Amino acid sequence: MNFAICKKQSTRQACYVAVFFLAFASAWADGLVTNYVFGATAGTQPGQLMVVGRGDASNGVSILQLALEQGQVRVSSFRDALFGEEWLGVHDRVFSELTGEARRVPSVWWQGRLMFAAIGLDSNHDFNHPAGLIQVMNENATLVALEPGELATGNGRLLGLQVAPDQALWMPRGIKGLLRIPAQKQTSLIGPLRTARDTQWVFSSSDHQLTPVRLDSVPDSAACWEILALAVDSSTGRMWLGTEKGLWSGQVDQTTLTSVKLGGVDTLRITGIWQLQPGDGGAAGILVESSQRLNSRTQSSLFWVDSLGKATSVRLKDRDGKLHANGYDSLQVSISSMAVVGHYVWAAVQGIENNLTGLLRIQRDSMLAVSWSDSLSLENGPHSSPWLWWLEAGVVDREILVTSVASFPLKTDSSQIKGLAVTTYGAGVSISIDSGATWKVILNQAPIRGGLKEVRMVPSVMRGWEATSQVAYRLDKNAQITIEIFSYDMKPVRTLIRGAARNADPIRSSDPRTDVWDGRDDFGSPVALGLYYVKVKDDDDHESWGKVMWLGGGIR
Amino acid sequence: MNQVMWRSLFLLLLIWTTGFSSKRVRLGGAEGFVERMGMGTRSLGRGNNGVALSETTPAAYWNPALLAERYREIHYMLQGDKRSLDRAGTGVGVEGGVGQRMGAGLAWAMRTDLAFDVINEEDEDLGSASPAFHMAWVGIGWRLSRRASLGASIGISWANLDVAGFYSDVSMTDELQGNSSLNLGWHYEYSSRWELGVVARNIGFNRELSARWDQSPSRDNSLPSAQTFRPKVLEAGAVYHGKLSGCPAELYLTLLDYQLADTLLVFDPDWHVWRARVGFEWHPIERGSVRLGYDAGQATFGLGYDFRLRIGKTWWPLSVDWAMLYEGYAQNFSPLSVGISGQIP
Numbered sequence: 001m002n003f004a005i006c007k008k009q010s011t012r013q014a015c016y017v018a019v020f021f022l023a024f025a026s027a028w029a030d031g032l033v034t035n036y037v038f039g040a041t042a043g044t045q046p047g048q049l050m051v052v053g054r055g056d057a058s059n060g061v062s063i064l065q066l067a068l069e070q071g072q073v074r075v076s077s078f079r080d081a082l083f084g085e086e087w088l089g090v091h092d093r094v095f096s097e098l099t100g101e102a103r104r105v106p107s108v109w110w111q112g113r114l115m116f117a118a119i120g121l122d123s124n125h126d127f128n129h130p131a132g133l134i135q136v137m138n139e140n141a142t143l144v145a146l147e148p149g150e151l152a153t154g155n156g157r158l159l160g161l162q163v164a165p166d167q168a169l170w171m172p173r174g175i176k177g178l179l180r181i182p183a184q185k186q187t188s189l190i191g192p193l194r195t196a197r198d199t200q201w202v203f204s205s206s207d208h209q210l211t212p213v214r215l216d217s218v219p220d221s222a223a224c225w226e227i228l229a230l231a232v233d234s235s236t237g238r239m240w241l242g243t244e245k246g247l248w249s250g251q252v253d254q255t256t257l258t259s260v261k262l263g264g265v266d267t268l269r270i271t272g273i274w275q276l277q278p279g280d281g282g283a284a285g286i287l288v289e290s291s292q293r294l295n296s297r298t299q300s301s302l303f304w305v306d307s308l309g310k311a312t313s314v315r316l317k318d319r320d321g322k323l324h325a326n327g328y329d330s331l332q333v334s335i336s337s338m339a340v341v342g343h344y345v346w347a348a349v350q351g352i353e354n355n356l357t358g359l360l361r362i363q364r365d366s367m368l369a370v371s372w373s374d375s376l377s378l379e380n381g382p383h384s385s386p387w388l389w390w391l392e393a394g395v396v397d398r399e400i401l402v403t404s405v406a407s408f409p410l411k412t413d414s415s416q417i418k419g420l421a422v423t424t425y426g427a428g429v430s431i432s433i434d435s436g437a438t439w440k441v442i443l444n445q446a447p448i449r450g451g452l453k454e455v456r457m458v459p460s461v462m463r464g465w466e467a468t469s470q471v472a473y474r475l476d477k478n479a480q481i482t483i484e485i486f487s488y489d490m491k492p493v494r495t496l497i498r499g500a501a502r503n504a505d506p507i508r509s510s511d512p513r514t515d516v517w518d519g520r521d522d523f524g525s526p527v528a529l530g531l532y533y534v535k536v537k538d539d540d541d542h543e544s545w546g547k548v549m550w551l552g553g554g555i556r
Numbered sequence: 557m558n559q560v561m562w563r564s565l566f567l568l569l570l571i572w573t574t575g576f577s578s579k580r581v582r583l584g585g586a587e588g589f590v591e592r593m594g595m596g597t598r599s600l601g602r603g604n605n606g607v608a609l610s611e612t613t614p615a616a617y618w619n620p621a622l623l624a625e626r627y628r629e630i631h632y633m634l635q636g637d638k639r640s641l642d643r644a645g646t647g648v649g650v651e652g653g654v655g656q657r658m659g660a661g662l663a664w665a666m667r668t669d670l671a672f673d674v675i676n677e678e679d680e681d682l683g684s685a686s687p688a689f690h691m692a693w694v695g696i697g698w699r700l701s702r703r704a705s706l707g708a709s710i711g712i713s714w715a716n717l718d719v720a721g722f723y724s725d726v727s728m729t730d731e732l733q734g735n736s737s738l739n740l741g742w743h744y745e746y747s748s749r750w751e752l753g754v755v756a757r758n759i760g761f762n763r764e765l766s767a768r769w770d771q772s773p774s775r776d777n778s779l780p781s782a783q784t785f786r787p788k789v790l791e792a793g794a795v796y797h798g799k800l801s802g803c804p805a806e807l808y809l810t811l812l813d814y815q816l817a818d819t820l821l822v823f824d825p826d827w828h829v830w831r832a833r834v835g836f837e838w839h840p841i842e843r844g845s846v847r848l849g850y851d852a853g854q855a856t857f858g859l860g861y862d863f864r865l866r867i868g869k870t871w872w873p874l875s876v877d878w879a880m881l882y883e884g885y886a887q888n889f890s891p892l893s894v895g896i897s898g899q900i901p
Binding site for chain 2: 031034035055057398443444445446456458459460463472484486487490491492494523525526527528529530531533535545547549551552
């Protein structure tokens with residue numbers, strides 16, 4: 001822009017503002033990076049949510065700014081921080097690992113930056129190789145090496161990220177023990193953050209102490225135990241260490257740790273530790289997950305450990321009040337993350353060698369996980385379980401997995417409430433402000449012109465017999481909608497809805513449950529392969545058309 | 557009595573024009589939309605009526621028995637139309653006499669969408685495609701007598717979906733091949749005023765005489781394959797040559813029966829869709845035509861003019877036609893179909 005032409009000062013100022021807006025606007029996005037989301041973290045201000053995703057086309061962090069308007073959650077802005085093509089935040093085996101420690105995507109706020117474990121390509125061109133850390137600041141994501149390149153090996157995966165009271169960053173790394181990065185002075189990190197002569201801390205199996213060793217040394221797996229989980233209370237400095245042989249407790253600046261017995265056993269393989277602060281009828285403490293492979297099966301358990309170190313098993317209680325021993329183990333799931341909202345602890349779980357997925361809801365006062373269903377039968381299908389709560393995911397055309405859960409503050413007019421965010425593999429993020437009674441779904445969706453000026457069929461090519469396509473449109477005011485489908489020669493094929501009420505919405509007015517075509521005509525018969533035209537009309541005779549190609553059809 | 561009979565029949569046929577629908581399957585969801593849409597701007601203008609009029613082109617599509625009427629000239633037809641929602645189509649027909657009593661011809665029709673947006677399951681725009689669906693016919697006709705003729709044509713279909721290149725997760729193919737099927741036609745000049753025509757379409761080469769084939773949009777079976785069929789159609793038409801205000805006029809009526817079950821014959825009306833087409837053509841000026849038509853929910857209007865071009869010492873007849881269409885069910889208006897037809901002397 002030639003500012004010389006802006007002779008008047010006021011005009012020049014307007015030019016500067018326009019350029020600034022254009023530059024800033026390029027960082028703004030229209031939706032999520034992807035609908036395949038693996039983790040969520042509250043942002044630095046109320047209503048801000050950071051979600052990390054990995055999709056076919058793009059991967060990175062979506063920064064959502066959410067607001068409450070008339071009791072409804074609305075997304076006021078999207079921003080993206082995209083990762084590189086050769087480093088991701090999620091490894092390839094996140095769903096196929098058989099024990100809990102590698103089935104989650106750790107993240108933490110560290111000195112104003114959101115940090116993730118970075119995953120790079122291994123020798124097989126799979127994303128399984130630890131590649132350092134990803135730092136996200138505003139809309140920028142950069143890769144930061146942890147150690148010099150010659151030390152980066154297949155061992156030492158980053159299994160967690162915790163910040164201590166001295167602002168040091170602690171990371172459990174399996175057989176490579178614990179890595180500590182002291183607080184950094186520079187605003188933006190430049191790696192490698194450690195040198196070969198720096199130390200890492202391994203957990204000695206003989207004296208149960210954290211022992212410093214040089215970063216370039218190879219820990220003796222016979223003399224050290226793997227460190228698989230870590231929790232640090234950033235206010236008190238108390239540290240909980242999960243190892244292949246039990247749970248250990250101590251202070252973050254001390255090397256001697258004390259064993260904590262869980263269910264009378266101090267040798268369980270501890271794969272997850274989550275801290276709970278006191279409040280809402282619950283005490284301070286930690287929830288601890290153990291999982292280990294025995295006889296071709298993952299044996300799992302979940303414990304509550306209070307501030308005095310007393311451990312009790314988290315049991316499952318059905319609607320009749322009956323407690324189910326070994327209930328958590330019988331589910332064969334692992335927990336990826338937890339969030340506390342109100343009187344409940346929500347735990348996002350995924351099945352190990354099964355298709356179960358959903359949310360465990362644990363009551364804070366009793367530490368019991370309560371079932372949602374009166375029936376304990378699993379006859380409803382592999383995805384259903386009476387213990388796992390579900391959510392409104394906004395899609396009906398695909399199977400989805402619950403990948404994580406997080407809580408974040410939301411401002412109301414007079415106070416602040418906590419929202420619950422659930423991320424999914426395939427259906428973006430669902431938000432609830434009423435403990436799961438209702439949900440606001442946030443999907444990666446292309447923008448649509450309002451006022452029924454545009455109809456998008458998602459997807460527009462329906463591949464396969466079970467394919468469905470959503471009729472996506474947006475209204476500027478509430479209306480009665482009719483959706484009809486016609487063949488290429490404009491013969492009627494199907495009426496999806498007639499005179500159904502739909503609301504104005506800034507993103508989508510479609511109802512994902514009913515505004516969906518499954519390739520059938522009005523009589524339920526699959527239509528022939530070809531092009532079909534979808535007409536959406538309101539009660540003011542405004543109409544718009546979408547197009548869809550159906551590749552199913554015929555007789556199987 | 558004859559008047560009562562004719563009026564009753566006319567009333568019955570008027571009722572028929574509203575159409576009877578199957579209670580099992582929608583006609584719109586059945587294979588064969590290229591065939592259902594007809595060929596030729598002239599025929600479109602008069603409501604897609606063509607099986608009974610001896611001059612209808614391309615005869616290989618409309619009624620192969622009409623090929624026997626071509627004598628020694630070579631007739632051609634070229635048509636293009638642009639419809640609403642980026643739909644477009646074209647058609648070509650060539651036919652001519654063979655010997656004293658035979659004729660042969662071929663026809664090709666293509667329907668496409670010029671701007672089909674490819675959107676994936678993640679609501680991402682992948683690009684724009686132009687999928688195209690084709691049908692072609694090759695036929696012969698025999699003159700049985702001065703008034704009657706028979707004909708047969710083979711129809712084939714194929715498609716190019718133009719979307720495979722957008723997908724790398726499965727090995728898709730754009731080229732889909734339909735099957736070949738037989739159309740049998742009969743034409744009869746009842747009198748100087750009446751012509752009749754009957755065509756049976758999509759007779760397959762199997763035990764059920766079904767025009768059935770397998771199709772799979774992927775090379776490696778990663779997408780499910782299916783067996784599909786083009787419905788058998790029985791089409792019977794009549795044209796009456798008369799006068800209106802002293803100028804020649806024709807009245808057309810065609811009745812169609814679509815059997816939407818993949819079997820030899822089924823008499824259950826739930827598997828049938830009956831449709832009717834009516835058309836009117838008037839020649840108020842010499843070589844000029846005005847056409848009106850109605851084809852089961854679609855209203856058409858057309859104009860035409862027959863030119864005679866002198867090239868060297870020879871006069872070449874050339875007709876130029878225009879038609880427009882209102883698709884009543886969808887409430888869509890398509891004002892542009894143009895075509896030329898003529899003879900090569």
